[in-house]
Every structure is written in structure tokens, then in C-alpha cells.
Amino acid sequence: VFDRVGILGVGLIGGSVACAARKYKLCREIVGIDQDRNNLLAAVESGVIDIALEDVRQIDGTFDLVLLATPVGSMGELLVNLKRNWSSSTVYSDSGSTKLNVIRAAKLVFGRMPANFVPGHPIAGSEQSGVAAASPHLYQNKRVILTPVAETDRKAVALVEEFWQKMGARVSIMEPAHHDDIFAATSHLPHVVAFSLVDMLGRKDEKDEILKYAAGGFKDFTRLASSDPKMWLDICLANRERIMSLIEDFRKELTLINEILDRNEADKLFAIFQSAKTARQRFLEQYELE
Amino acid sequence: VFDRVGILGVGLIGGSVACAARKYKLCREIVGIDQDRNNLLAAVESGVIDIALEDVRQIDGTFDLVLLATPVGSMGELLVNLKRNWSSSTVYSDSGSTKLNVIRAAKLVFGRMPANFVPGHPIAGSEQSGVAAASPHLYQNKRVILTPVAETDRKAVALVEEFWQKMGARVSIMEPAHHDDIFAATSHLPHVVAFSLVDMLGRKDEKDEILKYAAGGFKDFTRLASSDPKMWLDICLANRERIMSLIEDFRKELTLINEILDRNEADKLFAIFQSAKTARQRFLEQYELE
Numbered sequence: 063v064f065d066r067v068g069i070l071g072v073g074l075i076g077g078s079v080a081c082a083a084r085k086y087k088l089c090r091e092i093v094g095i096d097q098d099r100n101n102l103l104a105a106v107e108s109g110v111i112d113i114a115l116e117d118v119r120q121i122d123g124t125f126d127l128v129l130l131a132t133p134v135g136s137m138g139e140l141l142v143n144l145k146r147n148w149s150s151s152t153v154y155s156d157s158g159s160t161k162l163n164v165i166r167a168a169k170l171v172f173g174r175m176p177a178n179f180v181p182g183h184p185i186a187g188s189e190q191s192g193v194a195a196a197s198p199h200l201y202q203n204k205r206v207i208l209t210p211v212a213e214t215d216r217k218a219v220a221l222v223e224e225f226w227q228k229m230g231a232r233v234s235i236m237e238p239a240h241h242d243d244i245f246a247a248t249s250h251l252p253h254v255v256a257f258s259l260v261d262m263l264g265r266k267d268e269k270d271e272i273l274k275y276a277a278g279g280f281k282d283f284t285r286l287a288s289s290d291p292k293m294w295l296d297i298c299l300a301n302r303e304r305i306m307s308l309i310e311d312f313r314k315e316l317t318l319i320n321e322i323l324d325r326n327e328a329d330k331l332f333a334i335f336q337s338a339k340t341a342r343q344r345f346l347e348q349y350e351l352e
Numbered sequence: 353v354f355d356r357v358g359i360l361g362v363g364l365i366g367g368s369v370a371c372a373a374r375k376y377k378l379c380r381e382i383v384g385i386d387q388d389r390n391n392l393l394a395a396v397e398s399g400v401i402d403i404a405l406e407d408v409r410q411i412d413g414t415f416d417l418v419l420l421a422t423p424v425g426s427m428g429e430l431l432v433n434l435k436r437n438w439s440s441s442t443v444y445s446d447s448g449s450t451k452l453n454v455i456r457a458a459k460l461v462f463g464r465m466p467a468n469f470v471p472g473h474p475i476a477g478s479e480q481s482g483v484a485a486a487s488p489h490l491y492q493n494k495r496v497i498l499t500p501v502a503e504t505d506r507k508a509v510a511l512v513e514e515f516w517q518k519m520g521a522r523v524s525i526m527e528p529a530h531h532d533d534i535f536a537a538t539s540h541l542p543h544v545v546a547f548s549l550v551d552m553l554g555r556k557d558e559k560d561e562i563l564k565y566a567a568g569g570f571k572d573f574t575r576l577a578s579s580d581p582k583m584w585l586d587i588c589l590a591n592r593e594r595i596m597s598l599i600e601d602f603r604k605e606l607t608l609i610n611e612i613l614d615r616n617e618a619d620k621l622f623a624i625f626q627s628a629k630t631a632r633q634r635f636l637e638q639y640e641l642e
Contacts, residue, residue, distance in 0.1 A: 185565055205565060207565075243558065244558055244561050244562060244565055245565065247553050247556065247558065247562045247570070248553070248561075248562045248563075248565050248566050248569060248570040249565075249569040249570065250569070251549070251553075251569075252549065252569030252570045252572070252573050253569050254609060255545060255549060255606075256569075256628070257624060257625045257628040258602070258605045258606060258609055258624065258628075259541070259542065259545060259602060259605075260628035260631050260632065261605070261624045261625075261627045261628040261631070262601060262602060262605045263537050263538070263541075263631075264627060264628065264630070264631030264634075265627070266537065268533065268534055268537065269631070270634075270638075271534050271538075272534060272537045272538045273538075273631065273634055273635045273638060274638060275475055275495060275497075275534055275535065275538050275539075276538045276635060277475045277476065277477075277494075277495075277538070277539065279538060279539040279540075279541075279542030279543050279546075279576060280537070280538040280539065280542045281635070282542070282572045282575070282576055283542050284628075284631060284632040284635050285572070285632070286569060286572055287625075287628035287629060287631070287632055288628075288629050288632035288633070289629075291622055291625035291626045291628075291629055292622070294625055295618060295621055295622045295625060298613060298621060299613075299616065299618060299621075302613045302614075302616070305613065306610050306613050306614065309606050309609060309610050309613075310610065311552060312548070312549060312552060312606065313603050313606050313607065313610075315548045315549075315551070315552045316545075316548060316599050316602065316603050316606075317603065319544060319548055319599060320596050320599050320600065320603075323588060323589075323592045323595065323596050323599075324596065326589065326592075328585060328589060331585055331588060331589075332581055332582070332585045334547060334548065334551045335547045335551075335577075335581035335584055335585060336581045337551050337554060337555070338546070338547040338548075338550035338551040338554065338574075338577035338578075338581075339577060339578050339579075339581055340554070341550050341551070341553075341554030341559070341563065341574060341577070342550065342574040342575065342577055342578035343578070344554075344560075344563055345563040345566060345571070345574050348560070348563055348564060
């Protein structure tokens with residue numbers, strides 16, 4: 063598909079794109095940039111990327127595709143540095159977990175949304191991070207959401223779509239604001255809840271015992287809460303209005319649960335638990351249908 | 353170890369005890385009772401139990417060990433029915449996830465805590481339920497907590513301890529109130545939080561999309577929330593004061609998070625996420641040491 067591909071941020075996400083692009087022969091050469099020198103060195107040594115560059119301003123029109131795969135808080139700065147040699151013959155995309163703030167940053171840097179910048183979000187990852195966790199299979203059967211705006215070039219969207227599809231992903235197109243609504247609920251709130259709960263229980267006097275006996279319940283929360291704190295900080299700040307509103311909804315839900323417990327209203331509590339179980343069953347059915 | 357073992361409630365927990373007792377040759381005969389006739393029939397047909405009885409009042413002094421493995425809310429009624437043929441030569445134990453309420457129920461039925469009733473709690477299970485999910489390996493390397501009281505016969509405790517150890521479990525002794533404190537934090541609160549979050553998001557207009565894109569975050573919550581609603585209703589009512597107090601703590605933690613987001617205090621948010629990640633690391637270290 064492409065000759066030269068540039069990956070800005072060769073962590074789990076960017077590194078896995080590099081591995082998959084290599085595996086599926088989607089380009090001739092993969093160039094990587096990463097602030098973490100050890101991580102970048104590891105990416106070269108393990109053959110995940112062909113060439114490491116020092117400076118984002120070296121990314122020019124010799125690239126066919128450039129993927130911004132850094133925490134969403136750094137996209138603005140990255141775009142400022144890319145602007146210097148920004149090329150209309152290159153297609154740019156990103157892998158940020160929030161989309162409105164990336165579009166906002168691009169508009170701020172360029173005065174308008176560049177037609178050849180396709181905002182995207184691969185729904186993949188794990189609590190692991192860094193190039194060492196990268197895998198060519200990370201995107202196999204995973205969803206990727208592209209959120210082009212009115213100004214976005216349709217050919218650029220088609221190229222990015224094809225790139226992800228060839229790595230095994232299933233691509234959807236979505237409005238950026240709608241994307242941020244959905245992921246505030248399905249991803250951001252659950253992570254904030256997990257971080258908060260683990261932080262709270264981890265500060266209790268009995269924290270060692272709580273960890274020791276963390277079987278089914280708390281253990282799953284600690285796994286979620288072991289995700290990269292910097293990445294999640296950026297996501298929370300980027301999508302904070304929506305997350306705050308959901309946290310407020312959730313606080314009200316917990317108030318309701320406590321009222322129900324206080325009044326010993328078994329039927330109401332059972333109905334909530336039952337409805338949650340039903341939602342899970344809908345999820346499994348939907349998942350299996352696809 | 354034993355001749356006849358009675359299992360009251362042949363679900364995931366009781367059924368797995370039956371399978372493990374058979375596998376490790378811990379008794380000659382396994383007798384089961386279950387309110388769900390289909391489940392009981394399946395337990396006989398699959399050879400998990402040898403004999404199915406209709407009525408708890410048939411459990412008499414011919415049994416060496418009787419395990420109460422029903423939801424904690426039904427223990428009182430079960431003890432009332434067992435009382436008729438209660439035998440001092442039999443050892444009784446239970447597998448309830450809360451301990452104070454089981455002890456309270458026993459004291460209510462017998463006027464005091466019977467010396468041959470050893471309250472216990474195996475820390476094992478899954479979101480699966482019923483005898484079909486039973487496995488002889490469920491307790492392998494899992495923890496079992498026994499919470500004897502002052503009146504409890506030490507020989508009975510030793511017998512129950514040996515029984516679990518031979519099924520591969522690691523047994524600890526704990527004060528009943530302390531047990532209920534620890535498990536309110538490590539198990540009950542996380543489950544209530546998962547049920548509440550899944551219920552809340554499952555009622556939103558975008559619920560189908562939220563489920564569709566439920567990758568890392570929400571998916572883990574739906575798994576926890578697919579646990580048996582009746583079992584969790586009983587646990588919540590049995591340990592409700594402690595759970596209510598932790599829910600209140602957690603509501604305050606969420607208020608704090610929202611204040612931090614509102615003020616854009618990146619450092620404070622990062623510190624919370626970082627501390628949660630550290631707690632996870634402590635968990636992994638402790639887990640691997642053992």
C-alpha cells in the first residue's frame with residue numbers, strides 16, 4: 063500500500079502497527095520516533111522499526127503515511143512540529159482514545175482541520191505498555207473508529223481504512239462528538255472507577271489483606287487500574303466534561319444503592335443486579351453474532 | 353477422611369466440593385440436596401453426587417460431614433431443618449461469603465453456636481453457576497477462610513481444615529467480623545460497583561453502542577456483573593452495614609475525582625492513577641511470592 067510509514071510514539075499501539083504493517087507487507091520502510099530513547103532503541107534492535115529518527119521535524123513529504131500514536135495530551139505539540147514539513151502528499155492519522163480534542167488541537171495549529179489528517183481510534187490495547195508488548199496480531203478482529211470531519215479528504219479516509227483493514231481490523235466511521243460520548247461510557251468511566259476504587263482500598267489499613275484475598279472482584283479492578291497512568295491522565299483531561307457528567311450519574315446510582323440497602327429493599331436490589339446480568343448477556347450475544 | 357458427606361446446594365461451589373472429594377478420595381459416598389430439581393438431577397446423572405435426597409430433614413447422624421453451600425440468605429432456614437436430626441457426631445460447615453450473619457442465624461436457631469458447626473468461606477468461584485460449571489480443580493491453590501468462634505470444637509475445625517487442604521486449598525483462620533470487613537472491601541464493594549455501573553450504562557439510550565465497543569474497560573465490569581444476582585443479593589443484605597459504609601467512602605472518592613477534573617489538577621489525578629498502579633504491583637508481587 064505505502065512506501066514509507068512514520069510512527070510517532072512506538073509504544074504498544076504504534077509498535078503493534080509497525081509489527082502488523084511488516085507482517086502484512088503494507089509498506090517498504092517503517093520509521094519510528096519516540097521520546098523514550100530506551101524504548102526507541104529497543105524498537106530498532108527488535109526490528110519493529112527500520113529507522114529511528116530524533117526529531118519530529120524530520121517527518122516530511124517522503125512519507126506516505128504518518129501515524130501519531132502518543133498520549134492524546136501531546137498531540138498539539140506533535141502537530142506544531144509536524145507543521146514545519148507538513149506535506150499535502152502525505153496522509154496523517156492518529157490513534158488517540160479521544161477525538162474532539164485532537165481535532166481541536168489540529169484546528170488550533172493549522173487554523174482549520176487539514177484535509178489529509180484522518181482522526182482515528184483503534185479499540186485495542188491492554189494494561190501492558192511499551193514496544194516490548196507490541197504484537198502484529200493486536201488489531202486482529204478489533205474495531206477501529208475513524209472520525210473524519212466535513213473538510214477531511216475522502217481518499218485519505220479510504221487509505222487509512224484500507225491500512226487498518228489489512229491489519230485485520232474492522233473499521234467504522236463515527237461523528238467525533240458521538241465517539242467521545244460512547245467511549246466516555248464504555249472505557250473512560252470504567253477506568254476512572256477502577257483507578258479510584260483501587261486507590262481508595264489501597265490506602266486502607268487492611269490494604270495488605272485486601273490485596274491478599276483479592277479474588278474475583280477486586281483483582282479485575284486492579285488489572286484495569288494498572289493501565290498506563292499518563293495515558294489515562296491525558297484521556298481524562300481531554301474528555302473531562304463527559305467523564306465528569308458520567309461520574310455524577312454514577313454517584314447518584316450509588317446513592318440509590320445505599321438507600322435501597324438502608325431500607326432493606328431486596329426486590330429493588332435484585333432488579334438492579336438482574337438488569338446488569340441481562341446487559342452482559344446482550345453483550346455476549348452481540349459479540350458472538352459478529 | 354470421611355464416610356458419608358452431605359452437600360446442601362449442589363451448585364458451582366457445592367458441586368466442585370463433590371467433584372474434588374471424589375477425585376481425592378476424601379469420602380465413600382456423596383449425598384446432595386438442591387432446591388433446583390433439574391440441577392439436582394444433572395448432579396446425579398453426571399456422577400457428581402451419588403444420591404440425591406428430597407428433604408434436608410433426612411440429613412442425620414449417618415453423615416460425617418455436612419456442607420451448607422447455598423446462598424447466605426437461606427442458611428437460617430436450612431439450619432432450622434437440620435436441627436431436627438442434628439447430630440453431635442457429625443461435623444457441619446458452610447461456604448457462605450459472609451460469616452457474621454451465618455453465625456447469627458445459627459445462634460438464633462440453636463440458642464448458641466453449635467460446637468460442631470465450623471463457619472467457612474472458600475475464596476473461589478466464577479461468574480458461572482450451577483453444577484454444570486463444577487470442577488474438581490476449583491479449589492486448587494485457592495484460599496479458604498474458617499471463622500470459628502470461642503465455642504467451636506477444635507477437632508471439628510481441624511477436620512474441616514484437612515478436608516479443604518486435601519482438595520488443594522490453603523486454609524486460614526480469621527475472626528468472623530474481620531472476615532466480613534475484608535471481604536466487604538475486596539469482593540462485595542467491587543461487585544456492587546460493577547453491578548451498578550453496568551445497570552446504569554445498560555439503561556442509556558446508546559446502550560447498544562456502549563456494549564458494542566465495550567473493549568478493555570466496560571467488558572470486565574460486565575463479566576463481574578454477570579455473577580449470580582440471587583447470591584449477591586443475599587451477600588449484600590447479609591453484610592449491608594459494612595458495604596454501605598464503603599459505598600459512602602467510594603462516593604466521596606468520586607466526588608474528589610470530579611473536583612480534581614473540574615479544576616484540571618493534572619498532578620493530583622496522576623498521583624491517584626499512579627497509586628492505583630502501585631497497589632496492583634504490590635498485589636502481583638505478593639501473589640507471585642506465594
